[in-house]
Amino acid sequence: MYETLLNTHSYLAYIVLALLFLAVANAILGLVGKKDFTLEKDLRISLFALILSHIQLLVGLILYFVSANGLNAIQELGMGGMNAAARLLAVEHPFVNIIALVLITIGWSKHKKVLEASKKFKLITIFYGLGLVLILSRVPWGQWLN
Helix, strand or coil: CHHHHHHHHHHHHHHHHHHHHHHHHHHHHHHHCCCCCCHHHHHHHHHHHHHHHHHHHHHHHHHHHHCCCCHHHHHHHCHHHCCHHHHHHHHHHHHHHHHHHHHHHHHHHHHHHCCCHHHHHHHHHHHHHHHHHHHHHCCCHHHHCC
16 A cells, blocks of 8 residues: 555646646746636636645645655654655655645635636745645655656
8 A cells, every 4th residue: 555655646746737837837937928718728727736736635635644754754763863864755755745735725715716817826936836846845856746
């Protein structure tokens, strides 16, 4: 079961990053091009990025509690006993990604309350963009690229 969770979390990450990038790029293009916010395209891209990001978070949280690199590493080594790689997986990666998901969720919630297309695109650009940057900053690139 652990391997299945780990593989799901790893492969879903590619899809989530691609969708978040697409949502941010779409919002920037909509903002710069002064386009209308459409339900068929703009809303769905943002919504799918939100949904898959939350699914990724749930898989990651389950993995955090069953993995030796998550909560178990903190309990066994303590916060001062971890090296940089262990600290990234046990503390920084989950904490920063939760903050990123909070920002993405705030962006989604705020964009629903405004009617003006430019404001919708601006909110998605800012909040989804910040979330994407935070996620990219804490991806364990050393493990991912091997």
